[in-house]
Amino acid sequence: MTLKNSPYVPGRRVDEVREETGLAVISKLASNENPLGPSPLAVAVMRTALNDVAEYPDMVAGQAREAIAKHLSVSPEEVILGAGSDEILMLASCAALGPGRSAIVLDPTFPQYRQHSLARGANVLSVPVGDLDDSIDGIVNLTGEGTGVVWLANPNNPTGTVIPNARLRDLAGRLGPDWLLVVDEAYVDFRSDEPDGAVELIREYANVLVTRTFSKIYGLAGIRVGFGIGARDLIARLGFFRGPFNTSQLAQKAVIAALDDSEHYERSRSVNSEGRARLLDFCTKHSLRHYASEASFILLEPPMEEMECVSSLERRGYIVRPGRHLGAPGMIRITIGTPEQMDGLIETLETLWNLPS
16 A cells, blocks of 8 residues: 655643643643653753753764663664654654655554655555454565665554564575665664664664654654664665754763663563553453554543543543554554552543443
8 A cells, every 4th residue: 555645743742731621720631741751960961961962963863872882782883873763763864764765664653654655755665453464464475676674663662563573684684785774763672672773683684773762752752863774884874864963962961871870761661561551451451452562552442432532531631642643543552650640540431431440
């Protein structure tokens, strides 16, 4: 199926929902932000770095790249920083796509893969999310004799489902050298299995790019910083399209501090794991259609009309994401919050949907 373009629709802001509802307390469970906020260590170094913002940042983000490389046991030359991992996705599309080339995505998945591909004049094709073997075979069948990019979010957004590393390796081995496999690991840190992700694949395949972000588990969405990992030649190709000074002083300092704060990282993982288990149990208990997520959110089908459900929850102080904006009409995506937020949300859902407690 060839896909058409549609603009990205972000989650609603707390201030606009507060103004509409008059509620003092609003829980934003729509954009997969860390409910615990950023690392205190990162906040401290950013405060100090404010004194230097009159100066341009390090254009190649040398110290931040070294910190990431050490953290992942790769070389700094195999790392590129961007203003969020979305910039890395854009650089990948610039390096590998254009008229006459193709992009392959799962459906549903993160809509920006489609946006970046269409912006480069590429033809976008989709494979339904479903049986893992069918999905991988479907991707390979679409590659044919062409060239382009295979975009995979792992865990996938909005379903939260995962492709095991062994199957990713199988897919990479079945793709021709003219295809770039982009594995977007924005939510890899929340996985209960294989939290180290697919970085090892860059050693085996020169056409594999792994992207990650500091917007999710590290709680730094507001300063826009992410990175890509790949073979040196591939990273150099992406670097050709990267603008100068694309990550700020604050972002580069925060990256180093956030990677050092293992306590905040593990606490964030724990809060998410417990909250996700509660919401999954809730869905199972009440026979709600949902996906078995390994990310920081759950996509489920509410027992009422999608937008009516979203509006009703907003009036009760909870912002969730309509599935129609994520390629999953009729469903809603709920970000995992703090224990207190999950307590209130589950109680609200039981009341709104007339479910037994």
